[in-house]
Amino acid sequence: MIEVKNLTKRYGDFVAVRDVSFNAAQGSILGFLGPNGAGKTTTMRIITGFMPATSGTVLVDGLDIFTQSLEARRRIGYLPESPPLYSDMRVAAYLRFVAKLRGMRRSEVDDAVERVLKICGLADMAQRICGQLSKGYRQRVGLAQAIIHNPPVLVLDEPTIGLDPRQIHEIRGLIHSLRGQHTIVLSTHILPEVSQICDRVVIINAGRVVLEESLGSLAAGKSLEDIFLEAISKEEGHEPAEDEETLEEVGAGHG
């Protein structure tokens, strides 16, 4: 469903993404994993057509995101790193606006808004102003706008960042419930998230793919943390101790 081939992105001399390739099969959830600054957001921005790659191609449902951009973009729902909300709009009005721009017919719009409000637990928030929502609700509205046109492909950039443990649990449950109908690419640096909801994991470090594996076939007995640390330290020759420290911080921060 999503085929990423030899993607490279340079900013001047800096190479943000280097020769990245991976596939996501239809109906699967792919966890896109890596430390901060590894190139996750850049890769997702290229997949969604926000920016072009320096070289390489992305096919979404067989459509090239550069040459058949409009058609390809129609099939994608995208939640960027910060939810793209208009702070002066009410939630329902915002979702209606998004649905229309994503090409839904006028008659379908109201039903779609009802549906995502219910799915994302926003039914009571429909008339609230986006700018006054808490972080957790902003994230839910962000997710609602991504799925409103029922796209075959969902690209979610760190959907659980900055949420409290209960909200993280809810959002994960929500993503889990979307399995099957949608092909989902989800970036994160929270390891338990991947082992809980993903079918397949791609680990990226310093712009390179260092591991691509389905979760089931990962060596039994080894935790994802060990695998992650091994993969990224092999690549950079890091002191393992240093990485463990950062991981603990991450673990403490996000429960």
Add this chain to the structure above:
Amino acid sequence: MRNALTIAGKELSSYFVQPVAYVVLTVFVLLAGWFFFALLKQFTEMVQVYTAMSSAQALGHLNLNSRVIEPLLHNMSVVMVILVPAITMRAFAEEKRAGTYEFLLTAPIRTGEIVAGKFIAASVFILIMVALIWIFPIILMVFGDPEVGVMGAGYVALALLGVCFVAIGLFTSSLTQNQIIAAISCLGILLLLYVISWPLQAGGGMFGDLLRYLSLPEHFGQMVRGVIDTSDLVYFCTMIFVALFLTQRSVESARWR
């Protein structure tokens, strides 16, 4: 086109849920009222003086169009130079800052539709501004006998001028994510177009002709006097088209960086 209208509708309603629109409209109408009052006062005083001198010839030269409406519209055009950047500065700069730009550019719509939508919304806002100060011609029509056609031409000129400013404002907003920079650079361009012919006196050769052609008051002044010339219409339409084209390229360029 449908997408452009969807964006225009959203933009327009977002003008009116924020205080900016009301502040701009209030300032615009308040200043217009003050200018109108001042000009009308001068006019009646002059009429009194000439009547006292019983100079029928001088009285014949006084008319509401050239003594009240024409200077009023010139003043309002300068007010627009200052207010329009405040209306358009958010257009793209705010989207970039808030992260909604990522949504707009990944939605299945063309960049031209985004630009068109924002242009339509801001232009409608300009039309509302200009329509509000049509109250003064109505007052004159009730108590006097001005030429309606000439006033109409002047108001069309003011609207066209405002729409032209909007196109330039959208362009500067598309270049930055900082609203202040967008507003100031727009103000700079508009003022420059206002004074661009100042170095010239009478002659000037090719360069002089070019500067005079670019000069806003040159074209605006003609129309306000009631002369709607094709060359002036072409001037305004060209400015609008060029500015919108540059805006579209500037938005599109985000995809190439």
